[in-house]
Amino acid sequence: MQTTQSIFDRYEEVADRLPKVIDQPKTADISSLLDITDDIDAFVFDAFGVLNVGETMIPGADRRLDQLRERGCSIRILTNAASYDRAGAIDKFKRLGLSVADDEIITSREAALLHLADGHWGVAAATSDTLTDLPPSADRLEDCAKIYTAVDQFLFLSTAEWTEKRQDLLVAAMRQRPRPLLIGNADLAAPRDNGFSIEPGHYGHLIADEFPDHVRFFGKPFPEVYDLIETSLAGVPPQRIAMCGDTLHTDILGAAARGWRTVLVTQDGLFAGYDTDAFSERSNLFADWRLGRI
Incomplete structure (x- = not known):
């Protein structure tokens, strides 16, 4: 907590x-x-x-x-x-x-999307996110390890459905082949009605602890x-x-x-x-x- x-x-x-x-x-x-x-x-x-x-x-x-x-x-x-x-x-x-x-x-x-390079993106996003503002080459990061292995770079937009299993898959993919990881929300946490939510910056900094040269944060x-x-x-x-x-x-x-x-x-x-x-x-x-x- x-x-x-x-x-x-x-x-x-x-x-x-x-x-x-x-x-x-x-x-x-x-x-x-x-x-x-x-x-x-x-x-x-x-x-x-x-x-x-x-x-x-x-x-x-x-x-x-x-x-x-x-x-x-x-x-x-x-x-x-x-x-x-x-x-x-x-x-x-x-x-x-x-x-x-x-x-x-x-x-x-908006700031993160202005810095997307060409290539195959793996995206951590909410199911409700249509991803219509992303390139068509973007695939969702869910529970399939092959997606994590295949993509050229990662974009982290939401923790809404992120799990420890998915975090482990991301870490394993980075260890196998370090790639750019863009964190679309630099916050560690946000105040909610019943406490604090965990935000993308929390997971991004955990990756940056191991791969500091591959992680880029966007937002305040x-x-x-x-x-x-x-x-x-x-x-x-x-x-x-x-x-x-x-x-x-x-x-x-x-x-x-x-x-x-x-x-x-x-x-x-x-x-x-x-x-x-x-x-x-x-x-x-x-x-x-x-x-x-x-």
């Missing part, structure tokens, strides 16, 4: 694989994002733990987005969820009750998703963009490495029920601002 402490500890163990940030400021507490709209032109939101927990919208999240727009701020949602294509991501936020324009959503899956804190956000916010200086997230090693680290401002949201995500000061001190990761809910 994953806990806040075990997830944090694992991020610390793999910190050498993450972007580097130096000379971060200490954190100032605020009561609302409306407190900092004079300093920020664009707010970028993590989803899990900030806008929603599992399939439940966090109370007030929809109203806060509307208020920020009314003040002239641009809104983006930057999610590491890679289990569904862009249309699926848009549908999910609409089901949650969030009023979000299609061009306000950026996913780690890695740079490709920030490229997509900045392209969509042409003309907005990095220091006028604020990333709002619940995780120090993904949301806060990645944005700070990019030169963005950062907001740590504490009430519903990874650090729910914890004082974050000790975690920031240990990791040397400090958001510019901190609040319970946006």
Whole structure:
């Protein structure tokens, strides 16, 4: 069972694989994002733990987005969820009750798919994922060892139906013939209604422990998703963009490495029920601002 402490500890163990940030400021507490709209032109939101927990919208999240727009701020949602294509991501936020324009959503899956090379891909994906945005040469990684052996490279999008048996098949295939492995969601875990789910980054880092030169991660804190956000916010200086997230090693680290401002949201995500000061001190990761809910 994953806990806040075990997830944090694992991020610390793999910190050498993450972007580097130096000379971060200490954190100032605020009561609302409306407190900092004079300093920020664009707010970028993590989803899990900030806008929603599992399939439940966090109370007030929809109203806060509307208020920020009314003040002239641009809104983006930057999610590491890679289990569904862009249309699926848009549908999910609409089901949650969030009023979000299609061009306000950026996913780690989009970043990963931009870096697919030619060849035969083996894909870890949910059964509900139609894979229509992938090359026709992609085969699902399920329980057939021959698929793992045959493919030229691997793409990991979802843990929805991933099992220890499938992980063992992937490890065995990598040991037999090391190949590129793209992790479409760099998160180790995500907050759900009944605890934390295990995400693709968890399994990716286990492979990277043995094959560090063959694994590439996409999503926060890695740079490709920030490229997509900045392209969509042409003309907005990095220091006028604020990333709002619940995780120090993904949301806060990645944005700070990019030169963005950062907001740590504490009430519903990874650090729910914890004082974050000790975690920031240990990791040397400090958001510019901190609040319970946006």
